[in-house]
Amino acid sequence: SAVISQKPSRDICQRGTSLTIQCQVDSQVTMMFWYRQQPGQSLTLIATANQGSEATYESGFVIDKFPISRPNLTFSTLTVSNMSPEDSSIYLCSALSQRGAAYGYTFGSGTRLTVV
Amino acid sequence: DAKTTQPPSMDCAEGRAANLPCNHSTISGNEYVYWYRQIHSQGPQYIIHGLKNNETNEMASLIITEDRKSSTLILPHATLRDTAVYYCIVRVDGYKLSFGAGTTVTVRA
Numbered sequence: 564s565a566v567i568s569q570k571p572s573r574d575i576c577q578r579g580t581s582l583t584i585q586c587q588v589d590s591q592v593t594m595m596f597w598y599r600q601q602p603g604q605s606l607t608l609i610a611t612a613n614q615g616s617e618a619t620y621e622s623g624f625v626i627d628k629f630p631i632s633r634p635n636l637t638f639s640t641l642t643v644s645n646m647s648p649e650d651s652s653i654y655l656c657s658a659l660s661q662r663g664a665a666y667g668y669t670f671g672s673g674t675r676l677t678v679v
Numbered sequence: 680d681a682k683t684t685q686p687p688s689m690d691c692a693e694g695r696a697a698n699l700p701c702n703h704s705t706i707s708g709n710e711y712v713y714w715y716r717q718i719h720s721q722g723p724q725y726i727i728h729g730l731k732n733n734e735t736n737e738m739a740s741l742i743i744t745e746d747r748k749s750s751t752l753i754l755p756h757a758t759l760r761d762t763a764v765y766y767c768i769v770r771v772d773g774y775k776l777s778f779g780a781g782t783t784v785t786v787r788a
């Protein structure tokens with residue numbers, strides 16, 4: 564399965580600013596996803612990053628707040644915009660190596676974001 | 680909405696088998712059941728998956744009931760390093776993973 568490098572691993576940011584998180588996969592993957600994990604909670608899917616087109620967002624998440632890019636098959640970014648303390652979470656990138664494969668999901672180690 | 684139900688927590692003695700149940704009564708006929716675990720401050724790690732038959736790998740065994748409405752993950756000889764949150768997951772909308780709350784497993788010496 565693919566190996567994911569995600570950075571930064573953690574950051575402390577001022578409210579009102581934006582942070583861009585990068586996700587690099589070591590091989591071409593079919594699909595890439597972004598998740599949020601709030602403190603003490605499970606993972607919630609933010610969006611599916613589509614190569615060369617706009618991301619597909621889940622209910623409760625909007626492009627203005629979480630713009631996503633995926634310029635090629637191995638790289639994606641998630642920006643958390645106009646941050647507030649409520650955005651303090653772990654953000655995780657995930658990749659699916661083969662559409663339809665039962666085991667092809669890999670996760671990055673996450674970005675721990677603290678907004679002060 | 681999560682499509683799986685798991686107990687919130689479970690304790691296990693080191694060296695003993697840990698049996699983690701999961702209910703997925705709305706799973707469709709061609710959807711796999713996945714198990715991942717998340718050790719503190721790390722990304723989820725793949726454990727095992729299955730469709731209908733029981734499966735075993737170097738980490739665990741997966742027992743799926745005949746009606747496919749529930750499954751059990753078995754860690755045969757739990758170690759302290761198996762302390763983690765274990766997620767039973769099914770796919771939704773074709774390719775998206777739906778995470779439930781998971782089971783926090785604590786292995787005690």
